[in-house]
Amino acid sequence: GAPVRNAGSQLVATVDYIVPTGGFSTATIRELVDDPIAPGEIVRITGQCLGPYQTAVAAFDSSGTLPFTLGGAQVDIGGMAAPLIAVQQGGITAIVPLGVQPGSQPTLTVTYSGASAQETEQAAAFRPGLFRFLELDGSASAAAINQDGTINSQAHPALPGSVVALYATGLGTTTPPGIDGRPLNNLSAKYWANVQVTVNGQQAAVLYAGPAPGFAGLSQINAVIPQTSTGPVRVLIGTAPFNQPVQVWVQ
Numbered sequence: 001g002a003p004v005r006n007a008g009s010q011l012v013a014t015v016d017y018i019v020p021t022g023g024f025s026t027a028t029i030r031e032l033v034d035d036p037i038a039p040g041e042i043v044r045i046t047g048q049c050l051g052p053y054q055t056a057v058a059a060f061d062s063s064g065t066l067p068f069t070l071g072g073a074q075v076d077i078g079g080m081a082a083p084l085i086a087v088q089q090g091g092i093t094a095i096v097p098l099g100v101q102p103g104s105q106p107t108l109t110v111t112y113s114g115a116s117a118q119e120t121e122q123a124a125a126f127r128p129g130l131f132r133f134l135e136l137d138g139s140a141s142a143a144a145i146n147q148d149g150t151i152n153s154q155a156h157p158a159l160p161g162s163v164v165a166l167y168a169t170g171l172g173t174t175t176p177p178g179i180d181g182r183p184l185n186n187l188s189a190k191y192w193a194n195v196q197v198t199v200n201g202q203q204a205a206v207l208y209a210g211p212a213p214g215f216a217g218l219s220q221i222n223a224v225i226p227q228t229s230t231g232p233v234r235v236l237i238g239t240a241p242f243n244q245p246v247q248v249w250v251q
Contacts (some may be wrong), residue, residue, distance in 0.1 A: 004034045004121060007093055008131030008169045009043040009244045020089055036124035037077075039100045040178065042217040044093055047117065050110055051087035066095070066181035066216055070103050072113060076221055077121070078106030083181030083216060095217040097180050098173055119176065126193065126240035130233070137182065140246045143167055147221040150163065155251035156246040158225045162249060163207060166221040170242065171195065174211065184211040193238035197223040199248060200231035225250055 005012055020232045056071030066083040068074065075082040080097035087093075092110065098105055109118040109139040126230055131143040144152035145182075147162040158164050165245070172192050178184040187210060195209035202221040207225060212220035219233065233248045 003046045003119070004129060005044050005046075005189065006035060006129035006130040006170050007044045009042065009246075010165070011129065011244055017047050019151065021167055034119075034121060036122040036127050037096050037100070037101070038095055038124050038170045039098045039128040039173050040217055041096045041129075042093065043096060044091060046091045047110070049089055049112065049115075050092050051089050051112055053089055055086055055088040058083075064182050065070045065179075068181070074111045076107075076109040076111070079125075080180075085217075092103060095181065096245050098178075102172075102237070103105065106248045124240065126172045128168055128235045128237055128242055129170050129229045130235060130242055130244060130246050131169070132244075132246045140244075141250050144248055152249050154249055157251040159251050160225050160227045163222050163224055166197070166233070166235070166248075167212060167225060168221060168235055169217055170240075171209070171219045171235075178211065178216075181216055182251060183216050185213050186211070187213070187228075190217075191237065195221060196236040197221060198234045198236070199223075199226055199250065200228040202226040202228050204233075 012032045015033050018026050021027045048198040052071045058066050068081040068082040071087040073087045075094045078100050080099050082094040085093040095153045100123050102123050105122045106119050106229040108121050109116055120126040122237050132140040145165040146152050146158050150156040189210050189212050197204040204226050206223050208222040230250045
């Protein structure tokens with residue numbers, strides 16, 4: 001289950017079912033399910049025979065647009081072609097078309113080598129996920145850049161009062177709107193709902209929350225670290241939940 005997930009958080013949702021096992025006995029079965037997808041979100045689609053053995057990585061064409069066919073594979077969501085970032089037999093990284101309507105149930109179809117597979121998705125206005133990396137102990141740290149240009153880590157923590165750049169996807173559409181597969185290099189572009197950030201439950205002032213220049217589907221959030229220590233960071237937008245266990249390092 002759960003072949004589609006946010007490319008940043010990589011989290012999956014679960015649903016529990018109680019089933020009879022005979023007599024008065026029951027058992028709980030936990031099933032993985034797809035998280036809702038949001039327009040403009042970078043998603044990871046996993047499966048088998050989705051593309052070539054060697055990973056095909058996209059490049060922007062002369063018009064600055066990502067391809068809609070890559071390595072012989074195509075992805076269609078709700079009748080709209082999805083821009084592709086990378087394709088390989090076990091997985092595809094794609095961007096949900098901006099025309100996908102929140103509240104709808106679009107069909108996702110992957111086509112490769114004359115065969116196709118499809119499933120139904122749930123669409124939401126927002127589904128935020130932070131890009132992160134795993135620590136040796138299995139915990140996750142945000143893929144963040146400190147104010148001095150270093151990568152936020154245990155060796156390079158941020159100072160309270162300094163600015164860190166967080167990278168996310170799934171924050172929804174913007175005004176002015178973007179174009180599928182193209183970076184929206186407009187620092188005045190705003191998401192439809194306000195973006196908030198907390199560190200250790202304390203509010204972090206957001207200086208910028210918008211498209212990351214030079215990238216399609218990627219969001220950049222510049223936030224001021226409050227007077228706190230290393231701890232969980234949360235990105236809040238609209239009514240979307242943020243259940244991702246991820247931290248930033250603070251000195």
